[in-house]
Amino acid sequence: xxxxxxxxxxxxxxxxxxxxxxxxxxxxxxxxxxxxxxxxxxxxxxxxxxxxxxxxxxxxxxxxxxxxxxxxxxxxxxxxxxxxxxxxxxxxxxxxxxxxxxxxxxxxxxxxxxxxxxx
Amino acid sequence: xxxxxxxxxxxxxxxxxxxxxxxxxxxxxxxxxxxxxxxxxxxxxxxxxxxxxxxxxxxxxxxxxxxxxxxxxxxxxxxxxxxxxxxxxxxxxxxxxxxxxxxxxxxxxxxxxxxxxxx
DNA sequence: CTGTTAAGTACATAAAAATGTACTACGTCA
DNA sequence: TGACGTAGTACATTTTTATGTACTTAACAG
Numbered sequence: 238x239x240x241x242x243x244x245x246x247x248x249x250x251x252x253x254x255x256x257x258x259x260x261x262x263x264x265x266x267x268x269x270x271x272x273x274x275x276x277x278x279x280x281x282x283x284x285x286x287x288x289x290x291x292x293x294x295x296x297x298x299x300x301x302x303x304x305x306x307x308x309x310x311x312x313x314x315x316x317x318x319x320x321x322x323x324x325x326x327x328x329x330x331x332x333x334x335x336x337x338x339x340x341x342x343x344x345x346x347x348x349x350x351x352x353x354x355x356x
Numbered sequence: 357x358x359x360x361x362x363x364x365x366x367x368x369x370x371x372x373x374x375x376x377x378x379x380x381x382x383x384x385x386x387x388x389x390x391x392x393x394x395x396x397x398x399x400x401x402x403x404x405x406x407x408x409x410x411x412x413x414x415x416x417x418x419x420x421x422x423x424x425x426x427x428x429x430x431x432x433x434x435x436x437x438x439x440x441x442x443x444x445x446x447x448x449x450x451x452x453x454x455x456x457x458x459x460x461x462x463x464x465x466x467x468x469x470x471x472x473x474x475x
Numbered sequence: 476c477t478g479t480t481a482a483g484t485a486c487a488t489a490a491a492a493a494t495g496t497a498c499t500a501c502g503t504c505a
Numbered sequence: 506t507g508a509c510g511t512a513g514t515a516c517a518t519t520t521t522t523a524t525g526t527a528c529t530t531a532a533c534a535g
Binding site: 358404405406409417418421437440441442443444445 | 479480481482483484485486491492493
Binding site: 238239240241246257258259260261262264267268269270273274277278336337339340341343344345346347349350351352 | 357358359360365376377378379380381382383386387388389392393396397431452455456458459460462463464465466467468469470471
């Protein structure tokens with residue numbers, strides 16, 4: 238998913254005057270090959286970096302880190318680092334992130350309804 | 357937004373076994389720089405190609421046509437051609453597309469709530 | 476006969492996003 | 506001393522998306 242604004246959501250980029258400011262903001266936040274799935278996975282409980290990576294399977298480390306950083310920057314996930322060796326980092330939804338759950342749920346429902354018809 | 361599968365949603369690409377099949381399907385359907393906004397714009401009524409283009413403003417013809425074709429292929433919008441000259445083409449949501457409205461609405465709500473804090 | 480119009484198409488190019496490979500840090504275990 | 510494991514970083518490269526420019530079609534107005 239390409240962001241409407243390449244680097245974060247720039248209010249100069251999509252002027253507030255534009256009627257579609259709302260969806261544009263949200264879609265920007267969620268644009269990225271894996272973000273929906275990551276959020277979906279964090280929905281039930283906090284997860285370690287390695288768990289997320291294993292769950293997604295095909296994602297590269299660089300990409301995963303990037304997506305997580307963006308989600309963190311956008312305030313939808315928390316990153317908690319445990320000062321241990323080897324390192325342990327746990328990701329969880331913030332309260333803002335929790336508010337995305339209804340959207341994720343509807344999307345899953347929609348996908349289940351229409352996606353599997355193709356089988 | 358990058359599609360999880362480059363060319364449509366290939367069930368070989370994301371195996372059904374995967375728990376995240378549902379959201380993956382939906383996010384695939386909606387991945388594209390302008391799709392959410394296009395659907396949002398079609399929400400209230402059918403629109404002509406030129407209206408959509410004018411509304412989006414910055415989109416190129418090629419991109420717009422591509423996004424519309426994908427949405428059509430995925431069955432969320434209808435394309436009605438009037439055999440006139442100059443041509444007239446009207447786009448509208450299909451019933452499947454209508455089912456995306458609640459998602460669009462929630463996203464807009466979320467965006468309005470969190471997006472404008474940045475002002 | 477020529478210009479105008481809407482909705483495209485075709486193709487080369489640019490920009491953005493994702494990937495692969497290699498490399499790091501640091502305590503612990505043997 | 507040296508390998509192990511987690512969560513990264515760096516950077517070059519590939520893949521995917523989006524863009525820009527030019528061209529098309531056919532009826533109608535002048």
